[in-house]
Amino acid sequence: MRYVDEFRDPELITKASEEIYRLADTGRHYRIMEVCGGHTHAIYRFGLKDVLPANIELIHGPGCPVCVLPMGRIDDGLAVAKSQNVIFAAFGDMMRVPGTHGSPLEHKAGGTDVRIVYSPADALQLARKNPNKHVMFFAIGFETTAPSTALTLMRAKSEGIRNFSIFCNHVTIVPAIRAILDSPDMRLDAFIGPGHVSTVIGCRPYEWIARNEGKPVVTSGFEPLDLLQSIVMLLRQLRAGEARVENQYKRVVPWEGNRAALKAMAEVFQLRPYFEWRGLGFISQSALKIRDEYAEWDAEQRFPIPGTRVTDPKAAQCGEVLKGVLKPAQCKLFGNECTPEHPIGALMVSSEGSCAAYYNYEHRKAALVTRISSVA
Amino acid sequence: MCLAIPGKIIELVPDQPHLGTVEVTGVRRKVDLGLLVDDMPVPGDWVLIHVGFAMTKISEQDALEQMHLLQMLGETEQAIEEVRGYGLDDSGGIRSVSSGTS
Numbered sequence: 001m002r003y004v005d006e007f008r009d010p011e012l013i014t015k016a017s018e019e020i021y022r023l024a025d026t027g028r029h030y031r032i033m034e035v036c037g038g039h040t041h042a043i044y045r046f047g048l049k050d051v052l053p054a055n056i057e058l059i060h061g062p063g064c065p066v067c068v069l070p071m072g073r074i075d076d077g078l079a080v081a082k083s084q085n086v087i088f089a090a091f092g093d094m095m096r097v098p099g100t101h102g103s104p105l106e107h108k109a110g111g112t113d114v115r116i117v118y119s120p121a122d123a124l125q126l127a128r129k130n131p132n133k134h135v136m137f138f139a140i141g142f143e144t145t146a147p148s149t150a151l152t153l154m155r156a157k158s159e160g161i162r163n164f165s166i167f168c169n170h171v172t173i174v175p176a177i178r179a180i181l182d183s184p185d186m187r188l189d190a191f192i193g194p195g196h197v198s199t200v201i202g203c204r205p206y207e208w209i210a211r212n213e214g215k216p217v218v219t220s221g222f223e224p225l226d227l228l229q230s231i232v233m234l235l236r237q238l239r240a241g242e243a244r245v246e247n248q249y250k251r252v253v254p255w256e257g258n259r260a261a262l263k264a265m266a267e268v269f270q271l272r273p274y275f276e277w278r279g280l281g282f283i284s285q286s287a288l289k290i291r292d293e294y295a296e297w298d299a300e301q302r303f304p305i306p307g308t309r310v311t312d313p314k315a316a317q318c319g320e321v322l323k324g325v326l327k328p329a330q331c332k333l334f335g336n337e338c339t340p341e342h343p344i345g346a347l348m349v350s351s352e353g354s355c356a357a358y359y360n361y362e363h364r365k366a367a368l369v370t371r372i373s374s375v376a
Numbered sequence: 377m378c379l380a381i382p383g384k385i386i387e388l389v390p391d392q393p394h395l396g397t398v399e400v401t402g403v404r405r406k407v408d409l410g411l412l413v414d415d416m417p418v419p420g421d422w423v424l425i426h427v428g429f430a431m432t433k434i435s436e437q438d439a440l441e442q443m444h445l446l447q448m449l450g451e452t453e454q455a456i457e458e459v460r461g462y463g464l465d466d467s468g469g470i471r472s473v474s475s476g477t478s
Contacts, residue, residue, distance in 0.1 A: 038379075045449055091427070119428025121408050122463035141427075148429040151410045155394075196380055199424075199432050223445050251438050252424065258432065261411045 009225060016228035017051040023235035030056045031187060031324060032234060035177060036194035037064030037352030038222055044361040046224045056231065059324030060347075060354030062176045063194055065141045066093050067346040067353040068277045069169055072308035074099040077138045077167045078107050080303045086165075087113045087130065089123040090138040097349055100310055104138075120152040120166075127156075127164035134163045136299045139170055144196040146170040146288060147261035150268035153290070153297050167299040168290050170269065173197050174205050175286035176277065181213055186323050190234040192227065193219035195249050200265075202257025203245050210243040221249040268294055276309075278346035279318035316345035321354060328358040335363055380424040380431065381446070381455045382439035383407065385417045395464065398425065401443070401456060406464040428462050 024030060034040060040060045043049070049058070062068055078099055081088035088104060095105045095116060108114035113133075117123045123137035139149045149166060156164050173194060180186055193206055198219045206217040216237040220230035230248045237244060247253055268291060275287030290298035299305075312318060315333055320326040328334055328347065338344040340356045347355035383398035394410045396417065408429045409416060415433065417423055422439040423430035434442070446452045 042449060116461070117463065118458045118461040119408075119463070121428045122461070125463050144431070145427055147411055148408070148427050151408065151429065196424075196426065196431070222449075223441070224448075252432055252434060254432075258411060260413045261431075264411070 012225055013051065013228065016225060016232055019232050020051075020056065020228065020235060021053050023232065023239055024053050024056055025239070026053075026055065028055065030189050030235070030238070031059055032056065032190045032192060032231065033059040033061045033180070033188050033324065034192040034220075034227075035061040035063045035173060036192075036197065037067070037350070037354075038195065039192060039220065039227065040064070040354050040357050041352050042222050042224070043227065044357040046227075047361070048224060048227060051228070052231070057324075059188060060321075060328075060357070061191075062180065062277065062280060062322050063142065063173060063197070064347070064350050064352040064354075065145070065169075065171065066097060066350035068171065068176075068279060069097070069140055070276045070278050071099055071310040071312075072276075073169055074104070075101070075308040075310065076305050077136070077299075078104060078112065079306050079308070080136060080167065080299060081112050081114070082107070084134065084303050085113075086134040086136045086303075087115055087126065088138060089115045089117045089126060089135055091118070091140070092116045093350060094138060094140065098343065100308070120149045121155075124152050124156055124161065124164055127161055131163060134165065136165050136167055136303075138167045141170055142173050142194070142197050143200045143261075143265070146269065147200055147258070147264050150264040153268050153294055154264065156297055157294060162296065165297050165299040165302050166290060168269075168288060170288040171275065171277070172271075172286055172288065173201075175283050176280065177206075177209065179277075179280055179283045179286070180323055181209070181215075183323050185320075185325050188215065188324065189238060190215050191217045192230050192234070193217045193245070195219060195221055195253065198247075198249065198253045198257070200258050200261045203247050203253065203255050204257075206245045210245050214243045216243045217245045219245075219247050219249050219253050221252065267291075278312065279322045281319070312346065313344055318345040318347050318355075321347055328355040329363065331355070335359060379446075379451060379455060379458065380426050380442065381459060382434065382442040383423055383425050383430075383459070384439070385419050385421045385423060385430075387419050396430070398423065398430070400425070400459045401452075403456060403459050405459055405462040407462065408464075425459070428464070 127135040218230040218233045269288035271285045272287045272289045274284045295301045317331040343349045347353035383400040386397045389395040
């Protein structure tokens with residue numbers, strides 16, 4: 001129990017852990033997917049594996065927006081910035097993500113006008129302050145982030161700011177879960193549902209997973225105790241042979257979601273027929289595009305887009321890791337060619353990707369232990 | 377990406393009703409309140425902020441716990457850097473790239 005003393009309620013953590021041991025059938029192996037990259041990061045950071053029985057396996061899902069973005073989209077965004085002489089504005093998370101010809105940061109060094117913004121509203125502010133330049137915001141994220149992009153676009157339209165556009169890469173979580181469940185080599189028992197995505201979409205969009213697939217879902221907070229309580233709730237359902245959607249994160253997640261946020265998304269976005277996910281391939285109706293009413297602010301309609309496609313190296317087994325068929329360290333490239341400093345596969349790209357989280361917390365720890373014991 | 381930062385509403389911006397000034401560990405910045413129009417916060421309320429937009433109202437207790445969580449995750453510095461970077465105030469800056477944030 002590595003970090004147990006750091007926990008706010010060590011006694012409650014111990015109790016939750018004991019309850020998990022009591023509920024888990026020793027003759028059964030449980031495979032539980034946490035969908036959200038924030039949960040993956042927290043699970044590794046807190047060393048939660050150390051307080052779980054060995055027969056509970058946590059599978060790290062696709063909920064890391066930086067990781068699942070195909071490299072071709074980064075290439076396209078940077079190509080537009082260069083050829084059209086526009087300001088490329090993006091979150092800091094994007095700056096070191098490799099494109100075919102370098103990351104946004106490296107393109108900056110090559111003369112492209114690349115800026116970090118912390119909010120889509122800041123990208124719009126940049127356009128207000130630079131009326132003679134065009135600002136293109138490279139938008140990424142799940143439903144947590146998409147409403148902020150939508151509201152920003154609505155403000156641009158209402159103010160008539162025309163030197164601003166969005167290169168939209170927003171994706172939606174439910175079709176990715178469906179793609180994973182449809183995969184023939186997938187075997188999962190239950191889901192820890194995303195926390196902040198659910199503040200927007202609520203809990204109802206997960207009901208089909210319980211109803212049609214017979215798998216329990218519990219939306220969870222990010223604290224160690226939240227995650228352990230969510231596992232307790234899932235095990236209780238599995239033990240009773242039930243499959244329902246439950247909300248552990250009630251203090252933040254309303255069951256019906258955020259109506260204003262959903263309304264803003266519906267005003268600005270529509271579903272794309274299909275979109276490519278790094279590691280998972282093309283998934284139908286899994287991403288958002290900007291509606292024709294906002295075409296003037298849609299970088300893809302406003303500028304010529306190369307439509308670059310870059311396939312991940314065959315040796316990278318991101319898809320298998322995403323589906324839980326392989327553990328990160330079982331991929332042939334893990335820790336050798338593919339590291340957080342030089343990511344080759346999708347899941348090594350961001351700290352929320354399962355391979356990067358595993359590398360940062362497990363692999364480095366193991367390497368340190370080996371070094372120390374060899375010195376001793 | 378999933379970072380949610382707790383902040384206290386200090387005031388609503390008089391001539392821009394969709395904006396509010398929030399305080400996060402002593403740093404004050406304007407954030408967009410447009411996602412909370414159905415239940416607008418008032419000064420003294422606590423909200424969770426994501427990419428410059430208040431996403432949901434929370435209790436003061438939950439706000440303190442969220443701050444503690446960021447600390448445990450080693451993300452406090454990143455959160456404060458994000459809040460400092462919000463560019464809707466003249467004092468805030470949209471920076472040219474000098475270093476990335478993860």
